[in-house]
Amino acid sequence: MTAVATREATLAAEPTHHGIARVTKSQWFSPAAAVVMFLVALFFIPAFFDSFWIANFTQMAVFSIVAASAGLLYGRVGLVSLGQVASYGIGCWVTIRLSFGTPWPFPIIVIIGGLAAVLVGVLIGLPALRVSGLYLALVTLMLAAGMEIVLNNFKFANGGPGFKGVATSLSDIKPTRRPSFALTDVTYYRFLVVGAFVMFILASLLLSRKPGRAWESIRQSEAAALAAGIDVTRYKLLAFALAAFMAGVAGGLYAGTVPKGMSIDAFNRQSAIFLIAVVIMGGIYSLWGGLLGAFFATCLLKFLTQNVIGHQFWTRFALSLFGFGLLVNLIQSTRAAEKKGIQA
Amino acid sequence: MIDVVELSVHFGGVVSLDQMTVQFPEGTCGLIGPNGAGKTTFFNVLSGFVRPRSGRITAMGVDLLAMPSFKRARWGLRRTFQTEQAIEKLTVFENVATVYEHSDTGGKSGRTAAVEEALDFVGLTDQAQQTVRTMGAKERRFIEVARAVVGKPKIIMLDEPAAGLPDAETALLGRIIRSIPERVGATVILVDHDMSLVQACCDWTAVLDFGRLLASGPTAEVLRDRNVMRAYLGTEEVAS
Numbered sequence: 240m241t242a243v244a245t246r247e248a249t250l251a252a253e254p255t256h257h258g259i260a261r262v263t264k265s266q267w268f269s270p271a272a273a274v275v276m277f278l279v280a281l282f283f284i285p286a287f288f289d290s291f292w293i294a295n296f297t298q299m300a301v302f303s304i305v306a307a308s309a310g311l312l313y314g315r316v317g318l319v320s321l322g323q324v325a326s327y328g329i330g331c332w333v334t335i336r337l338s339f340g341t342p343w344p345f346p347i348i349v350i351i352g353g354l355a356a357v358l359v360g361v362l363i364g365l366p367a368l369r370v371s372g373l374y375l376a377l378v379t380l381m382l383a384a385g386m387e388i389v390l391n392n393f394k395f396a397n398g399g400p401g402f403k404g405v406a407t408s409l410s411d412i413k414p415t416r417r418p419s420f421a422l423t424d425v426t427y428y429r430f431l432v433v434g435a436f437v438m439f440i441l442a443s444l445l446l447s448r449k450p451g452r453a454w455e456s457i458r459q460s461e462a463a464a465l466a467a468g469i470d471v472t473r474y475k476l477l478a479f480a481l482a483a484f485m486a487g488v489a490g491g492l493y494a495g496t497v498p499k500g501m502s503i504d505a506f507n508r509q510s511a512i513f514l515i516a517v518v519i520m521g522g523i524y525s526l527w528g529g530l531l532g533a534f535f536a537t538c539l540l541k542f543l544t545q546n547v548i549g550h551q552f553w554t555r556f557a558l559s560l561f562g563f564g565l566l567v568n569l570i571q572s573t574r575a576a577e578k579k580g581i582q583a
Numbered sequence: 584m585i586d587v588v589e590l591s592v593h594f595g596g597v598v599s600l601d602q603m604t605v606q607f608p609e610g611t612c613g614l615i616g617p618n619g620a621g622k623t624t625f626f627n628v629l630s631g632f633v634r635p636r637s638g639r640i641t642a643m644g645v646d647l648l649a650m651p652s653f654k655r656a657r658w659g660l661r662r663t664f665q666t667e668q669a670i671e672k673l674t675v676f677e678n679v680a681t682v683y684e685h686s687d688t689g690g691k692s693g694r695t696a697a698v699e700e701a702l703d704f705v706g707l708t709d710q711a712q713q714t715v716r717t718m719g720a721k722e723r724r725f726i727e728v729a730r731a732v733v734g735k736p737k738i739i740m741l742d743e744p745a746a747g748l749p750d751a752e753t754a755l756l757g758r759i760i761r762s763i764p765e766r767v768g769a770t771v772i773l774v775d776h777d778m779s780l781v782q783a784c785c786d787w788t789a790v791l792d793f794g795r796l797l798a799s800g801p802t803a804e805v806l807r808d809r810n811v812m813r814a815y816l817g818t819e820e821v822a823s
Contacts, residue, residue: 452681456670463668466630467730468656468685 307529314523330490360483
């Protein structure tokens, strides 16, 4: 088919970039950077850092998956969910329970933990489909609070009897299992890096394909998405399912980092809010934001605590810093929305 | 053909559409009327964003109101909005491809060819890989049209596509719109305040005023209709 009329070129062709911009704007930049980061995390970090820092990088690897999952919901689909810690907690609980109850290989039980989280994530998603914005944040925060109560009641399994698998006497408490090929802290750290890498690949594969385009359309305007034939309900549920799977797997991977007596502190309401603040500080649009946010929340915070000033001060100061970052972000996005409204 | 029978839409106490009965023939149809006449409401009913209080809409033998909103779009009902809705963070190609991959006619195999055909149709082939965010309002209008024509749509609703466009671009857009029935095979309903655009594009026109159908028929006749002129000029004394 030929054009009805040849339009005079009103716009210059894609601008050509020079120097550094030419490299960073290339379509291969992001995958290449991801592979380099992966290799650095896998080989460079264990070679140059001691066990204290390995423990921190381990936390960072776990946290980056949870942060990326929350960032994906917020940044790519426009759903502010504070319920990601619930999925994270479910994944952790199921993985720990199965690690005591079954002889199945560790990666398998982590995936089962992720799938259990999907079930919960979709259940959270169903009522959440009817609300958005602040209301969605509130609904999901309530669900996170409910999850906290449930976990508080159930406790994490520690080798005891029954469905809960909780031993009461100290002598019966057994350590949480790790995969047979990753028993030491360093090998377990490497196992986590691989796990995080796989989760990031999974997310970016979906983001760069049909679901990613549908989510982007929904984020910009649900009406326009419907008018384009996008089943908004289905794609929102898919987003909740993916984010829950990522967070659940992260929970499962986290299980092996705490040798004995997992506490629910990592999965409470405060963690839910801290998580979203971290995600916003890291940047919500790119998956890299999850990594950056996790770096702030774990390694940077530890570095400041260790080297700059006393423990108490920094932990509290960092929390207010994240609060400040959240505020700046909200003001900026409101301004951006207003500006857009004037232009439209 | 789109058969609208006694369509009524109420918002609280406000009657937006009042027993609207009209038959849009195949081809390019105009839908005009003063501000607040119910034109966009009619589009929103067709899209499934507004539920009518009563009435029927049958398009090509299909009961449109029985389908959920997104299924109507998949079936082949496309629309543009008054404010451009092209997805800012995606490229022009991805924007058009998104609509194609969610349509009933859109298979995986013909995607590239279909998108390229639609881009060629509106003259955006050279900008296919450009991100929409970097593009101006004018180009976005044409992206919207490309999104509406990709695949094999059956009905295309254009809501003030020429608003804010300079004359030269409006004339070009008019030629593109006029060729849609022949090239794409879809029936077009065009809402616009630019009478010269409606006259240039549409053989047939319906006029709405205060939610009621005032007149319908061949465009030239409708625009000479006394009731229509009165609605636009607002001379109440001539009322019969």
